[in-house]
Amino acid sequence: MKFFICCLFLLISNIITLTNSVKSLNKCGYDTCNLGDATKLNVHLVPHSHDDVGFVKTLDEYYYGSRTDLQHAGVQYILDSIVLALDENPHRRFIYVEMAFLYRWWLQQTDEIRNKVKDFVN
Template identity: 65%
Template sequence: MYILIVVTFIIAACYGAPYKVKPFNSCGYEACNLGQPDKLNVHLVAHTHDDVGWLKTVDQYYYGARSDIQRASVQYILDSVIESLVQNPERRFIYVEIAFFWRWWNQQSQEIQDTVKQLVNDGRLEFISGGWCMNDEGATHYNSIIDQHTLGFQFLNDTFGECARPKIGWQIDPFGHSREVASLFAQMGFDGTFFGRVDYQDKDQRNKTKTMEMIWKASANLGQ
């Protein structure tokens, strides 16, 4: 089992192009807009990157306290995202850190929860990675990586069902990447992973040789 690695922020994904009529109430790849085959289709993917504790505590990040340290308030991100998705059916959003989403979800009314469930079922709100947080890689024990992803996966499955199952890993901020994490993501069933921090010399070379996308054989023991 291999996993597709993409080391770029210009993502040819399935968001925002209004050219494909998708089946009603479809999610996952069925909800993708493929764009126009005779044109270069550029898709801008709006996503979160909310540290579950870094310069501030988790509570301070969620509620927006201590703005003198960093201006960040996750609850308002989620409030505005849901409102924006409802206003325009062509919009898409991907959410990553389940620790914050779980907290926000438990504070919402039944009406808002029903709206969010419909957005997930329509493929307009998608969860990727699906862990409680975006874990570091170099010094993190594999048991902790598995446990924190299991916690997030369980919440998504119990709350939204199959349409919320993450299909892509999302490691855009760890300082360095490990073979073991790529192996774990493949075994979790991810179709690929995006990572964003890469040595500038490696990135420059991949840009020149058009090898920003690659297949990473993370473990010789995984087989096909």
């Protein structure tokens, strides 16, 4: 059942992403990027995280930050802080790929936080 829910979540996420990417074609991309001064190099630094699911600790240990004797990591806190940082500045961007952690985090969020995250993706 959990596998089915996870697959359904990924399918819905992909549909939302595809739908929103079509809507945002005119808002995002190289042609719409503010390059600033044409005589200067334009560099994009995009923050990201790299949270391997099950690399040294279990998914729960990584997510909740337990077993610090193995590694210091609390993925839920990373995601919480990213939402705060993106909310503070609409020009910020962030890349996240670890859907197992995002799914667990998503289930624990309020509608307000979920709506903020949806707005970030759009």
